[in-house]
Amino acid sequence: MTRRGLHEDRGEPETIEMNSKEQMTALVLHGVGDLRLEKVDIPQPGPGQVQIAVKKVGICMSDVHYYKHGRIGDFVVDCPMTMGHESSGVVAAVGEGVDHLQVGDRVAIEPGIPCRRCAKCKGGRYNLCSKMKFCATPPVHGSMSTYFVHDADFCFKLPSHVSLEEAALLEPLAVAVHAVQRGRVTAGDKVIVSGAGPIGLVSLLVAKANGASAVVVTDIDDRRLAKAKELGAWGVANVMGLDAQAAAKAANAAFGEDFDCSEGQAQAVIECSGTEIGARTAIHAADSGGTVVLVGMGKPEFTLPILEAEIREVDIRGVFRYVNAYPVAVNLLAGGQLNVKPLITHRFHINDAVKAFDTVGGGQDVIKVLIDCEL
Numbered sequence: 193m194t195r196r197g198l199h200e201d202r203g204e205p206e207t208i209e210m211n212s213k214e215q216m217t218a219l220v221l222h223g224v225g226d227l228r229l230e231k232v233d234i235p236q237p238g239p240g241q242v243q244i245a246v247k248k249v250g251i252c253m254s255d256v257h258y259y260k261h262g263r264i265g266d267f268v269v270d271c272p273m274t275m276g277h278e279s280s281g282v283v284a285a286v287g288e289g290v291d292h293l294q295v296g297d298r299v300a301i302e303p304g305i306p307c308r309r310c311a312k313c314k315g316g317r318y319n320l321c322s323k324m325k326f327c328a329t330p331p332v333h334g335s336m337s338t339y340f341v342h343d344a345d346f347c348f349k350l351p352s353h354v355s356l357e358e359a360a361l362l363e364p365l366a367v368a369v370h371a372v373q374r375g376r377v378t379a380g381d382k383v384i385v386s387g388a389g390p391i392g393l394v395s396l397l398v399a400k401a402n403g404a405s406a407v408v409v410t411d412i413d414d415r416r417l418a419k420a421k422e423l424g425a426w427g428v429a430n431v432m433g434l435d436a437q438a439a440a441k442a443a444n445a446a447f448g449e450d451f452d453c454s455e456g457q458a459q460a461v462i463e464c465s466g467t468e469i470g471a472r473t474a475i476h477a478a479d480s481g482g483t484v485v486l487v488g489m490g491k492p493e494f495t496l497p498i499l500e501a502e503i504r505e506v507d508i509r510g511v512f513r514y515v516n517a518y519p520v521a522v523n524l525l526a527g528g529q530l531n532v533k534p535l536i537t538h539r540f541h542i543n544d545a546v547k548a549f550d551t552v553g554g555g556q557d558v559i560k561v562l563i564d565c566e567l
């Protein structure tokens with residue numbers, strides 16, 4: 193099997209050099225519902241790259257979406273693709289010119305490599321680079337394999353007390369760091385998080401770490417809301433069956449009497465459900481002059497109460513992945529400002545990875561499923 197490298201457009205070889213005798217295990221998606229554990233050649237690091245012995249990989253809903261539907265929007269799985277983009281591991285080999293990492297270093301892998309040359313990259317918003325090569329987004333291979341090769345400057349050394357399991361959660365944590373920054377959450381803010389899935393829950397943690405005085409989490413499932421409470425939500429609201437205005441009212445009411453209505457509504461609403469009703473609710477729920485960030489992805493078009501946003505100056509801001517958020521997320525874990533361990537609910541060995549994929553989305557008690565890639 194030919195392994196496609198990340199850097200074909202930079203004049204580097206089409207395939208990563210490899211020793212054909214040495215093979216490793218990879219979880220490869222061939223099409224809808226067709227996941228296979230395969231033996232593939234071990235990739236070797238080129239200049240500026242490191243080879244990582246992959247340890248823990250989280251399963252993301254995007255992985256599951258590719259598995260079940262074979263595509264997300266214009267990204268179509270039309271050739272075999274290794275899954276996974278939420279990974280940690282140990283540096284196993286170092287390419288030429290890499291001086292900040294050594295063999296044996298424990299690292300988290302930021303899964304997207306931008307072109308570094310366009311106006312977006314130069315302007316510091318590399319997440320918007322149109323040439324981004326992102327792990328397990330077709331046709332780029334992901335990291336759910338025994339070894340993985342990646343640009344060294346997108347690998348982040350872990351503090352000694354941060355485990356490889358926690359490090360696999362740095363990817364969703366980075367999404368939350370970016371979402372909270374886009375939501376301009378600062379000390380004393382009231383924040384609503386819509387949707388208590390993995391991204392909603394890490395957004396709750398990061399909003400609190402950013403100084404939010406109270407975070408209310410909304411969802412339609414009581415078990416998920418109980419988890420949000422456990423993770424430190426000030427209040428929760430089950431918005432099942434409510435229209436957007438009623439849901440907004442219920443969310444703000446959950447701040448309770450300690451937060452007088454005269455102070456206004458939530459200064460920031462982080463919408464992680466990806467639903468139309470969630471986005472509609474977010475606009476109603478935000479304080480005048482507040483911010484709504486759209487993190488969850490759903491239908492390409494929604495009907496929104498846009499006049500409401502206009503006359504109350506509610507800013508609606510998009511969120512796409514993250515930019516320069518890994519170092520922040522690593523420091524949040526290093527400093528103990530938040531704890532992601534309670535999010536890990538299931539663990540599978542890579543040999544049982546297909547079962548793991550069937551587990552995600554199989555029940556509300558599933559939050560984050562980790563794959564152990566160590567053989």
Ligand SMILES: [Zn+2]
Nearest residue numbers: 252278363364
């Ligand atoms: Zn993810």
Ligand SMILES: [Zn+2]
Nearest residue numbers: 307310313321
């Ligand atoms: Zn670029």
